[in-house]
Amino acid sequence: MNSAAETKHVPVPNTTIKPKSRDSKSIYSIQNFSLWYGSDQALYDVQFDIPANNVTAIIGPSGCGKSTFIKALNRMVELVPSVKMLGSINYNGKDIFSPKYKVEELRTNVGMVFQNPNPFPKSIYENVAYGPKIHGIKKKKVLDEIVEKSLKGAALWDEVKDRLQENAFGLSGGQQQRLCIARCLAIEPDVILMDEPTSALDPISTAKIEELVQKLKEDYSIVIVTHNMQQAARISDKTAFFLNGEVIEYSNTDELFSNPEDKRTEDYITGRFG
Ligand SMILES: Nc1ncnc2c1ncn2[C@@H]1O[C@H](COP(=O)(O)OP(=O)(O)OP(=O)(O)O)[C@@H](O)[C@H]1O
Ligand SMILES: [Mg+2]
Secondary structure: OOOOOOOOOOOOOOOOOOOOOOOOOEEEEEEEEEEEEOOEEEEEEEEEEEEOOOEEEEEOOOOOOHHHHHHHHOOHHHHOOOEEEEEEEEEOOEEOOOOOOOHHHHHHHEEEEOOOOOOOOOEHHHHHHHHHHHOOOOOHHHHHHHHHHHHHHOOOHHHHOOOOOOEHHHOOHHHHHHHHHHHHHOOOOOEEEEEOOOOOOOHHHHHHHHHHHHHHOOOOEEEEEOOOHHHHHHHOOEEEEEEOOEEEEEEEHHHHHHOOOOHHHHHHHOOOOO
16 A cells, blocks of 8 residues: 555444355455545445456445445546545455556556446547557557457447448447447456446447346456446346445345345335435
């Protein structure tokens, strides 16, 4: 950890929560992770493991720290100058905040998809080839292969294979979001972070992304923030319920939704608040 909170650390109950069932290998291990924006604390002693090749859903009401948390997983949150952190986040066994850790390593292994599709103002082809080019790949044949493989991986190839040189802004919102997923896949990440990737999409595009997420977990570990509890229940293996910056409950998704341990989880999933 390269920074410590200057503000007083507000004591909170220990929120050590481990998944109840057998886990696959963990890709992330988060320990006593707290975060402040200036003097405002946004995360309190977050502690849980994120399993590899699973879909992990992050749910909770607006402002409870979901985006802050997933932006900590790729250290994007540090772009906010006032941010202070305590605790640790291990990725593949290494502390990502250790002074020796190379943030570039993390950024190549962890891709991110945002709420609003954000393709570059370039062709469909260039959007996908952009990352590999930055990583030094120049040969057209190799780039062509990566573009095709990534677009196939994002279930978009058939829809765009005859218009690869057209501007990405000509695609529908749902197609643009799958293009952003293809752009992620092109750099061959291990993890894909998704922050409400379907909240700006229509139901059919949403269903396509949900189906895609299910398929992608065979090869990637996925962390998805969603406001939509049905979505979390449909597509995730594990769910973490955040409230006011704390993880209230973390367990197998079916258990969390059918038999929540904490009254606050129950109130949230039954729509009593949020
Ligand atoms: N850049 C920032 N500077 C200061 N405070 C911030 C910043 N980003 C978020 N916060 C604060 O941190 C808290 C958590 O915000 P965050 O965006 O992580 O919540 P969220 O759960 O993703 O909410 P939503 O569901 O509305 O997207 C909020 O109180 C928010 O106001
Ligand atoms: Mg958010």
